[in-house]
Amino acid sequence: MEKLLELKNLTVSFNHNGQKIKAIHQLSLAVEKGEILGLVGESGSGKSVTARSILGLLKGSSKTMISGNIFLNGNDLLGKNSGQEGNLRSREMAMIFQDPMDSLNPVFTVGYQIAEVFMVQKKMAKKQALAKSIEILKMVEIPSPEWTARQYPHQLSGGMCQRVMIAMALAKNPELLIADEPTTALDVTIQAQILQLLYEFHEKTGAAILFITHDLGIVAQFCHSVAIMLQGEIIEKGKVNSLFMNPLHPYTRGLLDSIPIPGQKKRLTPMIQDLEMGTPLKGCKFFNRCPQKMGRCEWETPRFSEPIPHHFVRCFIHGT
Numbered sequence: 001m002e003k004l005l006e007l008k009n010l011t012v013s014f015n016h017n018g019q020k021i022k023a024i025h026q027l028s029l030a031v032e033k034g035e036i037l038g039l040v041g042e043s044g045s046g047k048s049v050t051a052r053s054i055l056g057l058l059k060g061s062s063k064t065m066i067s068g069n070i071f072l073n074g075n076d077l078l079g080k081n082s083g084q085e086g087n088l089r090s091r092e093m094a095m096i097f098q099d100p101m102d103s104l105n106p107v108f109t110v111g112y113q114i115a116e117v118f119m120v121q122k123k124m125a126k127k128q129a130l131a132k133s134i135e136i137l138k139m140v141e142i143p144s145p146e147w148t149a150r151q152y153p154h155q156l157s158g159g160m161c162q163r164v165m166i167a168m169a170l171a172k173n174p175e176l177l178i179a180d181e182p183t184t185a186l187d188v189t190i191q192a193q194i195l196q197l198l199y200e201f202h203e204k205t206g207a208a209i210l211f212i213t214h215d216l217g218i219v220a221q222f223c224h225s226v227a228i229m230l231q232g233e234i235i236e237k238g239k240v241n242s243l244f245m246n247p248l249h250p251y252t253r254g255l256l257d258s259i260p261i262p263g264q265k266k267r268l269t270p271m272i273q274d275l276e277m278g279t280p281l282k283g284c285k286f287f288n289r290c291p292q293k294m295g296r297c298e299w300e301t302p303r304f305s306e307p308i309p310h311h312f313v314r315c316f317i318h319g320t
Contacts, residue, residue: 001032003071004208005054005176010068012046012053012232023049024232026068031176036202036209038219038240040255041229047212048098050229051178054210056089072176090121094169095178099185100161104153110164111137111149117171136167140197159190166197173205180212195222216259220244228252231285238311248313251286284315292317 012024024046031037039047049058056077058064070077072092097103105113114136115129124132130149137145140163153161162182169177179198183191199222202209211223219226220240227237228249236249247253284290284297294316307318 001035003030004033004035004073005031005210006069006071007050007054008069008071010050010053010070011066012049012058013065015063015065020065022232024053027232027234029227029234029237031208031210033175033208034202034206035225036211036223038223038226039210039212039229040214040216040219040226042214042255044231045229046232047229048180049232051095051180051210051212054178055093055095090172092174093176093178094172094174095180096162096165096169096182098181100165101153101158103165104161106153109150109152110156110161114149114164114168114171117168121172133167133171136171137164139170140164140167141193142167159186159194162186162190162194163197166194166201170201174207176208176210177201178210178212181214183213183215183218191218198222216244216255228255233285233314235286235314236312238308242308242311246308246311248307248311248318249286249315250290250292250317254289 007027007029010024010027010029011022013020013022015021027046027050029039029050039050041047052058053066054070054077058066066078068078072089077089104110108116111130111133114133115124115126118124118129118132119126122129134145134149137148142148142160142163148156148160148164153164156164165182177198182198183194186194195218198209198211201207211219213219223240225238226240226243227234228243228251229235230251236243236247236252243252244256247256283299283301284293287293287297290297297316300316302314302316304312304314305318306312
């Protein structure tokens with residue numbers, strides 16, 4: 001299949017009290033057209049930083065350094081000037097943020113915020129754009145869309161605000177939708193409804209979705225492929241069925257084994273011991289917690305190998 005988004009050796013560093021901290025280290029990842037790719041990892045693994053780098057939300061700060069390549073439909077976004085880059089991103093990508101209350105503007109009604117997409121990108125008149133925003137709210141199954149369009153974000157529930165964020169994405173009709181833990185803090189019923197809306201959007205438009213989550217259950221039911229992230233690196237990637245049935249990396253097995261089962265106590269050793277600020281491990285990022293570690297794991301960084309067709313892993317047990 002044709003690649004829609006491709007990251008090559010993406011590195012993102014932050015200047016923290018005079019120290020250069022690498023949040024993302026030479027990350028390479030591709031999302032194919034029409035694919036739903038789940039990006040999974042513990043909190044602090046770099047998932048949201050990756051998403052914000054793709055959207056260009058980390059540029060412009062003297063404390064942030066970004067290198068590598070971000071290709072969107074073959075165009076290197078980091079190689080474009082700011083105007084060209086902004087046009088490509090705004091036209092072909094949209095993002096649903098983890099907390100819609102922090103992303104929606106509190107001083108404008110939700111209807112106006114959706115209408116703004118049409119006014120800016122489609123050059124619609126305000127009245128026409130507001131009417132279009134009500135149509136979009138109907139598409140995401142918001143009850144009383146005319147009333148809802150006149151409300152401010154604080155007057156709506158978290159689930160309703162998340163639907164508004166999805167409506168804004170629908171309004172852009174993007175080729176790539178980045179969903180950064182869009183179901184966090186929602187009850188299971190609303191969570192299922194949000195996932196259904198996203199899947200219907202994918203089915204109707206053929207858009208690719210980069211779905212960022214720590215919930216492996218959602219990945220199993222929603223995604224085509226999955227990439228496992230650990231401390232700014234992709235350590236395993238494959239089709240969902242292959243990876244869930246035959247996890248190759250010890251970290252992936254640890255994540256799957258830590259899923260709660262009634263009557264059993266399981267947990268993955270916390271990540272905090274792996275990394276002290278400014279002193280990352282030189283070899284495998286899972287060395288301190290790995291039950292199968294070898295001496296070379298501490299000093300050598302394993303490369304991606306493909307022990308199973310279309311199933312990649314960064315581990316000395318399965319390759320070099």
